[in-house]
Amino acid sequence: MLIALTGTPGTGKTSVCEVLREHSNYRKLYSIIDVNRLILDEKLFTGKDEVRDTYEADIDKLRERMKQEIEKKSGDVIMEGHLCHLLPADAVIVLRAHPVALRKRLGKRKNYSFQKVKENADAEALDVILVEAAQRNKSVFEINTTNMNIIAVVKSVISVIEDLKLGKTPEEFLPGKINWIEQVTKD
Numbered sequence: 061m062l063i064a065l066t067g068t069p070g071t072g073k074t075s076v077c078e079v080l081r082e083h084s085n086y087r088k089l090y091s092i093i094d095v096n097r098l099i100l101d102e103k104l105f106t107g108k109d110e111v112r113d114t115y116e117a118d119i120d121k122l123r124e125r126m127k128q129e130i131e132k133k134s135g136d137v138i139m140e141g142h143l144c145h146l147l148p149a150d151a152v153i154v155l156r157a158h159p160v161a162l163r164k165r166l167g168k169r170k171n172y173s174f175q176k177v178k179e180n181a182d183a184e185a186l187d188v189i190l191v192e193a194a195q196r197n198k199s200v201f202e203i204n205t206t207n208m209n210i211i212a213v214v215k216s217v218i219s220v221i222e223d224l225k226l227g228k229t230p231e232e233f234l235p236g237k238i239n240w241i242e243q244v245t246k247d
């Protein structure tokens with residue numbers, strides 16, 4: 061099974077994959093591809109937006125390159141990165157975090173300007189990645205990581221994947237339960 065693990069920057073994708081890589085039981089089950097690393101290492105971008113301080117990935121080139129990477133792997137493959145929902149996958153898991161929590165997490169990044177933190181928190185509030193994923197894939201799930209530690213998030217990710225492999229729908233993680241806008245305007 062090919063899984064896209066996506067979400068706004070700071071929602072914990074890399075942290076989850078670090079745990080999966082560290083534990084030998086998980087390592088045997090899942091192969092992980094760090095999509096951002098591949099984009100940067102192989103310069104799979106069309107340019108850099110200096111104002112927004114982001115690279116513009118060349119999705120067509122990335123798609124072709126990923127095909128080769130995936131062929132090399134065995135077992136279940138997890139693609140990790142905030143763009144991987146733009147690639148073909150059997151299912152997409154979107155990690156979510158309350159925009160206020162996200163601001164705190166991203167605020168600790170030395171290379172993130174105030175503007176960049178705000179831009180990402182706003183994108184999370186507006187469900188941007190979830191909507192992009194749902195436009196491209198029928199099998200989309202979301203995990204609210206706001207009050208979960210990394211191990212709990214890892215267990216949720218695995219439970220989604222294992223349910224899908226058994227042909228079951230992971231009902232708990234179906235999209236539609238998270239509504240940041242309502243909460244943000246209430247706060």
Ligand SMILES: Nc1ncnc2c1ncn2[C@@H]1O[C@H](COP(=O)(O)OP(=O)(O)OP(=O)(O)O)[C@@H](O)[C@H]1O
Binds near residue numbers: 067069074205213
């Ligand atoms: N569930 C969580 N609870 C609290 N802090 C978390 C949680 N998940 C991640 N963090 C923290 O948030 C920060 C960002 O996490 P991480 O780098 O894993 O995000 P990411 O989704 O990979 O972001 P990016 O798309 O920019 O690579 C880290 O400092 C991490 O320790």
Ligand SMILES: [Mg+2]
Binds near residue numbers: 073074
């Ligand atoms: Mg990351």
